């Protein structure tokens with residue numbers, strides 16, 4: 001089915017006309033003339049508060065954006081996703097990560113299968129297993145309790161569990177440490193193996209497909225390392241798997257009883273809610289993991305039922321469309337003002353960029369308007385002392401999402417107020433800027449003469465009118481974290497619907513994987529040099545020469561295929 005081009009839609013064109021008229025209207029003036037701007041442009045949902053008042057928009061902008069959402073059938077597409085329709089067309093799959101956090105009473109069948117029952121059977125398995133590890137009843141090969149969990153996985157089988165374990169570290173079990181190995185670069189695994197004792201370590205091999213080169217290579221190396229001091233019979237106490245691929249798991253030597261399954265209707269970057277979250281459940285306990293799922297479910301319910309105008313994911317998405325497609329903003333920066341959310345921007349990178357980094361519509365037509373922006377960021381206040389200069393005075397418009405937590409989980413006096421002050425000051429500074437008149441007055445008050453003042457004015461002037469959203473929560477609880485992640489999942493979904501892309505496939509990662517396998521065979525000497533461009537040929541030759549000179553990585557080291 002070929003849909004009408006987005007750029008030809010009447011509402012898209014109206015938005016363009018509206019942008020030409022008021023796109024860069026000054027927020028400073030709007031705040032001065034609209035005393036109720038904050039209350040008009042903020043809302044609460046699922047434990048989160050979104051303040052979107054510091055954006056370049058007025059009521060007409062919002063009305064048009066919501067009209068565009070309706071025109072592109074966001075509500076119908078949303079309902080199709082929740083109902084289990086096969087909206088991932090290129091893979092003919094349903095998209096049902098929302099079912100992973102739904103209550104046991106939810107009725108949902110896919111291809112005649114009661115998936116709620118399947119989901120809760122695995123949650124029960126995770127519950128029992130996590131309790132055993134935490135209580136010390138699950139013991140390693142010589143009877144000692146497990147102290148270290150090593151999650152081996154990459155992409156969605158790594159970013160989510162690692163980010164969430166870090167975000168909830170205040171609730172971690174005192175005896176347990178979680179480590180995450182993802183990179184095929186052996187430095188990653190070697191550094192972790194150097195820290196852990198095989199007799200008290202549990203490896204979770206996390207891979208939806210159980211074929212991913214990086215994960216399989218790391219898993220095999222971890223197994224060999226373990227067998228240097230243990231026996232094949234001991235493996236069952238130290239290796240479990242999370243996957244959709246039972247034959248590959250048993251082929252690796254992990255007993256089916258030690259496999260935690262999930263399903264093809266869970267995308268890798270949407271899989272933290274599945275058994276891919278096993279390390280989280282073990283570290284913080286199953287009750288906290290269930291709260292995490294419940295928080296996400298609350299956001300699902302909000303997304304399904306709130307009118308578009310008061311729908312937090314829809315608002316976040318459509319404001320993003322305003323900047324991406326009309327202001328030409330090619331990146332969005334995310335700044336969580338909470339150290340425990342240090343990995344959040346990296347998590348969002350995969351969620352957003354692997355989902356909406358597409359150049360054709362779901363029906364294969366070239367896009368008529370730009371799709372997913374670059375997502376990047378770091379924690380506040382660290383980012384302030386690194387790249388905020390560019391955000392304030394650089395030549396690009398980069399919309400910001402600030403995320404702040406009102407109550408800290410530490411007791412160090414003073415820190416949290418200073419942290420929050422910085423967060424609120426930054427969004428104020430981005431919005432207000434500082435005019436040349438204000439700069440001049442400041443410099444003159446400091447006693448600078450006229451010439452020195454005028455020399456400095458251009459450097460100290462801030463253009464302002466730089467947009468931001470602020471998301472607030474009371475505390476970084478499992479439920480609020482779940483709601484926050486689900487909020488961004490649905491934001492990405494809505495934007496994908498507007499652009500008309502398939503947000504649930506990721507063919508773009510395939511070409512590099514295939515070429516890497518071929519080059520790995522060449523590097524290992526298993527295949528003769530192939531025809532490449534002169535650059536790639538030279539790089540391969542340099543690496544081959546280095547390998548010849550370094551016997552420890554000689555040509556018969558394991559290949560990646």
Ligand SMILES: O=P(O)(O)OC[C@H]1O[C@](O)(CO)[C@@H](O)[C@@H]1O
Nearest residue numbers: 155156157207208209212268509
């Ligand atoms: O869980 P798997 O199957 O090992 O895949 C890991 C990651 O690889 C990707 O397929 C991209 O290469 C991601 O989408 C996925 O999260």
